Amino acid sequence: MATKATFYHAGCPVCADAETAFAKALDPNVFDVEIVHLGEDKARLGEAEAAGVKSVPAFVIDGRAYHINFGADLAALK
Amino acid sequence: MATKATFYHAGCPVCADAETAFAKALDPNVFDVEIVHLGEDKARLGEAEAAGVKSVPAFVIDGRAYHINFGADLAALK
Numbered sequence: 001m002a003t004k005a006t007f008y009h010a011g012c013p014v015c016a017d018a019e020t021a022f023a024k025a026l027d028p029n030v031f032d033v034e035i036v037h038l039g040e041d042k043a044r045l046g047e048a049e050a051a052g053v054k055s056v057p058a059f060v061i062d063g064r065a066y067h068i069n070f071g072a073d074l075a076a077l078k
Numbered sequence: 079m080a081t082k083a084t085f086y087h088a089g090c091p092v093c094a095d096a097e098t099a100f101a102k103a104l105d106p107n108v109f110d111v112e113i114v115h116l117g118e119d120k121a122r123l124g125e126a127e128a129a130g131v132k133s134v135p136a137f138v139i140d141g142r143a144y145h146i147n148f149g150a151d152l153a154a155l156k
Contacts, residue, residue: 067145
């Protein structure tokens with residue numbers, strides 16, 4: 001069964017670049033990728049923060065946060 | 079044709095975790111992944127640095143550096 005991978009972003013250029021490089025290129029047999037725009041879907045900020053996300057773009061995979069470069073602080077999206 | 083993706087690491091726990099989460103899970107139809115241990119293969123430090131890698135673990139894809147969380151500064155490996 002595919003592992004759930006959530007990609008959090010905020011529409012920033014760094015986010016868009018990471019999305020192209022990773023979110024759309026993970027093996028679909030391994031990952032079931034969900035893409036969440038935290039600027040538009042602020043209701044999901046809490047879950048991202050709870051998983052350890054400090055900035056976007058970031059993935060949460062198996063409950064662990066993986067920050068890819070730096071686009072924006074989560075605090076800036078509240 | 080698959081895009082070349084180089085994963086630079088230094089054997090650190092953060093590196094190993096990122097390797098499991100990403101380097102081994104990229105779509106093999108999209109990426110041809112090479113894994114480079116910069117602690118053991120110091121001759122490759124220069125190419126990593128030239129591509130913009132500041133710390134490990136990091137990927138270089140299409141000449142762009144993507145740092146995943148933070149394991150160690152490149153300077154600490156010289």
